[in-house]
Amino acid sequence: MTGALTGSWDTPQCCTVIGAAHRRLGKPCQDASVACSLLGPGGTTVQLMAVADGHGGERYWLSDVGSQLACDQAVLAVERALQQHPLTDQRHWLELLAGALPATIQAAWLEAAAGHWRQRPESGDQPFSPLTYGCTLGVVLLAPEWWGHTGLGDWDLVRRTADGNLDLISEEQDICASGEATASLCMGGAASLCAQRAALHPLTPGSAPFALVLSTDGVRKSCTTDGDFLALGHHLAELRQRDELDTALAQITSQGSGDDVSVAIGRWGALANPPPLPVPPQRRPVALLILLGIGAAALGTGLWWLQPWQRWITAPKPAASPATSLSAEVQRLCASPDRIPSALSQRQAQFDQLLQGQRQRQTLIQQATLDPLGAVIAASWPVPATASPAITPALVELNACPALLSALDQQWKQRRAAAAKMPAAGNASIQPPSAP
Amino acid sequence: MPFPNVRLSNRPLHFIYLCDCSGSMAAQGKMQALNQAIRQSLPGMAEVARQNPEARVLVRAVSFADRANWHLAEPTPVDQLEWRDLQAGGITAMGEALELVAGQMQSPPMEERALPPVLVLISDGQPTDDFSAGLGALMCQPWAQKAVRLAIAMGHDADLEVLQQFIGPDPLANLPAGEVPGASGQMPRGMGKSPRRPLQASNATALAQYIQWASTAVVGAASMPTSRIAGSSRDGNIPLPDLPPTLMDPTDDVGPLVW
Structure with missing residues (x-):
C-alpha cells in the first residue's frame, strides 16, 4: 500500500431485539450479536462484529444458546488468530476467512454446545445433537487496512457509502430453494460453506468513508422489497445510540416478520467525526491529543461530509460509559x-x-x-x-x-x-x- | 431520528385449495361435504390468522373438472372470505390445475418475502389429463418447491400414487423410530402415519377434520418465523404439526366408511 490511509474504524455497535412473535408466545430470543475491539499484533486494534440466528423450531430447541455460543466462539477464535497471523498479510487472512477461521469457530462451537448439553438434565438419557443448537453466523472483521467477512446462513451485509449508495455485499444464495432453509453451523461441513461468504476488501488511501450493516434475516424479511431493505440499512447506519437501535429494531419486528432481529454496524472513515471511543480516565490527555489531530485532519477531508452524513458531524453522540x-x-x-x-x-x-x-x-x-x-x-x-x-x-x-x-x-x-x-x-x- | 419511509410488512402466507369437481364428486354427497368442510373451517383459520399477525393469510381456490379454473382467483384475506359452493360435473383435469397454480408460484406475482405457501389438493379420483406435465410445470417453480403440499383423498377410489407425487417423497419413510418430527415428537402408529402422505377421508367427518387441520394447525406452523437447515428433507419445508389425535394414522378413519 502506498500512502497513509485517511480513515479509521469507529467503534462498532450491535443490537438484538426479540421478535414480536417470540415475545407474544413467551419464547426466548434466538438471535445473538456481538461487537468488540480485539488486540492485534503490535497493539493494533481490530474490530469484530457478528450476528447469529438460532433456527428456533422444535428440533432446534436450544438454538438460542447456540447463537450466543457462536458469537462467543467467533470472538475467541479471531482473538487467537490475531496472535498468530500478521494483519498485513491480507492474502493469508482471506484464506483464513474462507477456511481455517470458520473451521476453528465451528469446532469450538460444537465443543461449547456439547459442554452446555452435558449440563442439561436431558443429557442423562439423550445423546448430544448439534441440531439442537443449530444457528447461522455472520462475522465481519474491521482491520486497519482491510475489512473482511465470513460465515454461513441467511444473514445479510450491506455497505452504505458516503454518497448514499447502498450495496448488498453478501447474502445467502438460494442453495436449496426449500422453505425457510438456510445453512447452519450444525451441518456437517459447515465450515466449507463459509468460503462462499468469505471476502476481504483492502482499504486504500483513496477509499471513501462507508458504513457496514450486518443483519440477521429477520430484518430483511420484514421489508416489503429488497429496495426497502436497503433503504432501511441506510437508516440503521445513521443510528449511533443504543436506544435508537433498540427502538428501530422493535418497530421492524413488530410491523414486519415478527422474527428476532439483530444488526451490527461498523463505520470507516470517521476522521471528520471523532469516534466516541471509550476513554479510561487515565488516558484522557492522550485522547485529547488524538482528537486535536483528528480535528486538523478533518479540515482536509472534503466537503462531502456536509452532505448525507452531516448529522454525524453536527450531532456526535457520546459513547456508553x-x-x-x-x-x-x-x-x-x-x-x-x-x-x-x-x-x-x-x-x-x-x-x-x-x-x-x-x-x-x-x-x-x-x-x-x-x-x-x-x-x-x-x-x-x-x-x-x-x-x-x-x-x-x-x-x-x-x-x-x-x-x-x-x-x-x-x-x-x-x-x-x-x-x-x-x-x-x-x-x-x-x-x-x-x-x- | 424519525423512522424512514420504508415499507415494513407482515409476510403473506398463500393458502390454495385445489378441488376436484369431477362428476364423481356429485355422488354420495362428496361435493356437499367438501363445501361444508371448507366453509366450516374458515372461522378457525381466521382465528389462527388473528393470532399470528406477522403472517397475512390469503386464500385462493382452483376447481378442476373438464378444465381447471380459478374458483377464487384473488388472494383473499381469510376474514373476508365468503365461500361460494363448488359444483361437480365433468372429468378430472388435475394436471391443468397444477399448471394453473404453477403460473402463480413465481415472483412476481409472489411477493419476495412470502412465507412458504400451502397447497392442498383434494380429489376423489384419477387425473384424466397429463398429470405428469402439470406436476412438472408446477415443480419447476421455486415457490412450489418451497410450498407445503398436502393431499386429501376423498374415498378409496382416489389415486394415492399421484397424490403422493404431488406431496413429494415422504421424508419419514426411512427414518429410524423416534425421529419423526411433529409437535408431539412421538412416533405415530402403523403405516401411512405421516401428514406427508395422502390423508384418506372416507366420510364427511374425516374430511372436515383434515380440512380443519390443514387450515388451522398447518397455517399456524407455516406462520411461525422459524428456519431449518438446508439439505435436510426430514422436516419437509416446514415442520408439520401432528395430525389430530384420532387421525394419527390416516388409514384409521373416523366414522363409517361412506365413500
Whole structure:
C-alpha cells in the first residue's frame, strides 16, 4: 500500500431485539450479536462484529444458546488468530476467512454446545445433537487496512457509502430453494460453506468513508422489497445510540416478520467525526491529543461530509460509559439466566488471571465498554470468604440476579479448586478479549 | 431520528385449495361435504390468522373438472372470505390445475418475502389429463418447491400414487423410530402415519377434520418465523404439526366408511 490511509474504524455497535412473535408466545430470543475491539499484533486494534440466528423450531430447541455460543466462539477464535497471523498479510487472512477461521469457530462451537448439553438434565438419557443448537453466523472483521467477512446462513451485509449508495455485499444464495432453509453451523461441513461468504476488501488511501450493516434475516424479511431493505440499512447506519437501535429494531419486528432481529454496524472513515471511543480516565490527555489531530485532519477531508452524513458531524453522540456497559451486561445476563453458566465457562482464563493477579480488577471494569462480561467477572472479585454465594458490594450495587451470583460463585469455586491442583502458569490457552 | 419511509410488512402466507369437481364428486354427497368442510373451517383459520399477525393469510381456490379454473382467483384475506359452493360435473383435469397454480408460484406475482405457501389438493379420483406435465410445470417453480403440499383423498377410489407425487417423497419413510418430527415428537402408529402422505377421508367427518387441520394447525406452523437447515428433507419445508389425535394414522378413519 502506498500512502497513509485517511480513515479509521469507529467503534462498532450491535443490537438484538426479540421478535414480536417470540415475545407474544413467551419464547426466548434466538438471535445473538456481538461487537468488540480485539488486540492485534503490535497493539493494533481490530474490530469484530457478528450476528447469529438460532433456527428456533422444535428440533432446534436450544438454538438460542447456540447463537450466543457462536458469537462467543467467533470472538475467541479471531482473538487467537490475531496472535498468530500478521494483519498485513491480507492474502493469508482471506484464506483464513474462507477456511481455517470458520473451521476453528465451528469446532469450538460444537465443543461449547456439547459442554452446555452435558449440563442439561436431558443429557442423562439423550445423546448430544448439534441440531439442537443449530444457528447461522455472520462475522465481519474491521482491520486497519482491510475489512473482511465470513460465515454461513441467511444473514445479510450491506455497505452504505458516503454518497448514499447502498450495496448488498453478501447474502445467502438460494442453495436449496426449500422453505425457510438456510445453512447452519450444525451441518456437517459447515465450515466449507463459509468460503462462499468469505471476502476481504483492502482499504486504500483513496477509499471513501462507508458504513457496514450486518443483519440477521429477520430484518430483511420484514421489508416489503429488497429496495426497502436497503433503504432501511441506510437508516440503521445513521443510528449511533443504543436506544435508537433498540427502538428501530422493535418497530421492524413488530410491523414486519415478527422474527428476532439483530444488526451490527461498523463505520470507516470517521476522521471528520471523532469516534466516541471509550476513554479510561487515565488516558484522557492522550485522547485529547488524538482528537486535536483528528480535528486538523478533518479540515482536509472534503466537503462531502456536509452532505448525507452531516448529522454525524453536527450531532456526535457520546459513547456508553464503562458503568453503563457493566450495568447493561448484568441486565442482559439476568434476562437469560440459562445462558449464564455457558457464558462464564468461556471465560475461565479471566477468572484464573484475576485469581493469580495477572489481571487487575479495576482495569477490566474500566474496559467494560469493550468487554462487558469481563467487567462483570471483575466486579465479582475479590470474592468474600464468608458469604455464600459470594457477593461483592459491586454486584449488590449492580442488582445482580441470584442466577448470576450463583453462577459466578460456582466459577470462582471451580477455578480456585483448579488452581490448587495446577501450576499457576498453565491457564493461558484461551485468552479473554483484550482492550487496546 | 424519525423512522424512514420504508415499507415494513407482515409476510403473506398463500393458502390454495385445489378441488376436484369431477362428476364423481356429485355422488354420495362428496361435493356437499367438501363445501361444508371448507366453509366450516374458515372461522378457525381466521382465528389462527388473528393470532399470528406477522403472517397475512390469503386464500385462493382452483376447481378442476373438464378444465381447471380459478374458483377464487384473488388472494383473499381469510376474514373476508365468503365461500361460494363448488359444483361437480365433468372429468378430472388435475394436471391443468397444477399448471394453473404453477403460473402463480413465481415472483412476481409472489411477493419476495412470502412465507412458504400451502397447497392442498383434494380429489376423489384419477387425473384424466397429463398429470405428469402439470406436476412438472408446477415443480419447476421455486415457490412450489418451497410450498407445503398436502393431499386429501376423498374415498378409496382416489389415486394415492399421484397424490403422493404431488406431496413429494415422504421424508419419514426411512427414518429410524423416534425421529419423526411433529409437535408431539412421538412416533405415530402403523403405516401411512405421516401428514406427508395422502390423508384418506372416507366420510364427511374425516374430511372436515383434515380440512380443519390443514387450515388451522398447518397455517399456524407455516406462520411461525422459524428456519431449518438446508439439505435436510426430514422436516419437509416446514415442520408439520401432528395430525389430530384420532387421525394419527390416516388409514384409521373416523366414522363409517361412506365413500
